[in-house]
Amino acid sequence: MRDNPLFDDRDIALLFDEVFDLPALTALPYFADHDRATFAAVIDAARRVARAALYPAYRALAEQPPRLVDGRVVVHPQLHPLFRQLRDLDLIAAPRPVEVGGQQLPLAVFTLATAYLMAANAGAYGYLGLTQGAAHLIEAFGDAHLRATYMPRMYRGEWTGTMALTEPQAGSSLADVATVATPTAAGHYLLRGAKIFISGGDHDLTDNVVHLALARIAGAPAGIKGVSLFCVPRRRVEGDALVDNDVAVTGVIHKIGWKALPSLALAFGERDDCRGWLVGEPHQGIRYMFQMMNEARIMVGMNGVATASVAYHEAVAYARERPQGRPLGAKDPAAPPVAITAHADVRRMLLRQRAIVVGGLALLVRTSRYADLAHHGGDGDAGLLLDLLTPIAKTFPAERGFEANALAVQIHGGYGYSSEYPVEAWLREQKLNSIHEGTTGIHALDLLGRRAVAGGGAALAAWSRAIDQTRARGAADATWAAELGAARDLVLALTRELAARGLGGDSEGMLAHATDYLDLFATVAIAWQWLELAAAVTDRDPAHRAVTRACAAYWFATELPRIHHLAALCRSAERSFVDLDPAWL
């Protein structure tokens, strides 16, 4: 594989300094020990590991995925030194407080640093992301014993963590979790049940794997209100020893992407000796898990951006050197062929990819920054905006990133359809992002059915104010600013209409086109980013300014008008699939 920049550093710099002024976060007490240089150093260190070590190993890791050997998962030997390099970046605990071993780094900076790692190898990065989320759950809700025993080792990357939610009968519907936890007089619980798709659920990179697992305490109420959260180590701590905790690997999922990270079927308690420790209060498992899932959704959104970005850069390099055909109107058949970038249709595809990648990147940095402001003080609207934008930040890069990845294959022509070229691999990698951490359909229902209408539309009102700030900043681009204002008004009016339909008892009519509503909202949200980017880009680098403004022009002219069609579908509650009898299919 040729070298790949993974991201355009000019975009990262534009977002870091001009668009979001991340160094200004140091004005908040939580981030006060940092300065611009420390933020930049974190991003730079991750970028170097991503480019020099992680990306060059991508193909080797993909060709030899983890194997099950005598009941244990064995990873590619090359992953061992890579994991150590990743761990030495000290990113797992980076956003967490100093008292628990963190660096109090803004999530927005962390998100930019990890973007490079995900672009280099989403699966290999996955060990870190999962461990961070699992350790954070223990930090937030665990008792002193759990915090002392597991959290520091996980934050240091000596042990890794998982989120063990899914069961064969409980995927999107976690209310159907059936793993049972039986209390014992000793204070721990005995767990019994089957989990599936558990990423990083076993490996030989570290001495231990700590599962943050959902289970139902024996006799708990049915449904979501009876689900609790447990800490279930693969090996439990007994004195100075680590003792097998009866967590068996019953299968390795043969995935089509994310090959460096094993996803496993696990059995808890086949020998009735799987001990779990309750995290927090009984029956609060889903509420706690949402903390981790919301963080994980931002991570998945960034994965979508990163996977589209690495493919975009590959497509640009390929298109620049692939000679084929002659310009429209060329008369001389003996003239040498031109690089395919000379064809407007190829440039159309490249620009569309870039508009999705950089627009998505801006949305992810914005959402992460709202998380920083919401958690560490500053902006009163930030919490509302974080809640509203999270499903969009998760699903837009997954869905439209997949289109961008498909365009990278298309630009390669027949070569893209072969495994000799890397673009097909990223198309496979990207597909996961619309499935895990909640499918797109589930997020659409959540956005329209809950987040957009909660609190009398308080989050939408906050969003409307944020849009006006951008319109003021981008006032020089008067047409785009006006179009963004009209698009915002459409979202507000449409949401009111659909909410009224729901309040009137027609929740099916309200939610029938929830996925179109999500698409519409995301299209407006990305136009918002493009106005911001176009306003902020300086002319220090004329080519970068030109391509940034070309992306904005593309989004406003080509993508934004789609919202009228989508709104019409939502309004009419078009029923072709609603009324479809599955027996007809």
Ligand SMILES: Cc1cc2nc3c(=O)[nH]c(=O)nc-3n(C[C@H](O)[C@H](O)[C@H](O)COP(=O)(O)OP(=O)(O)OC[C@H]3O[C@@H](n4cnc5c(N)ncnc54)[C@H](O)[C@@H]3O)c2cc1C
């Ligand atoms: C590679 C990989 C890694 C994973 N890693 C983990 C992990 O580390 N930990 C973990 O716990 N899980 C993990 N998962 C599981 C993942 O979170 C689930 O696959 C996901 O939640 C969907 O569940 P499901 O596969 O059972 O699909 P289903 O829930 O059966 O969904 C199938 C389809 O039906 C739709 N659907 C389902 N219910 C509804 C509804 N109520 N309304 C509308 N549409 C609906 C969905 O949108 C989807 O299109 C992983 C999955 C994969 C593939």
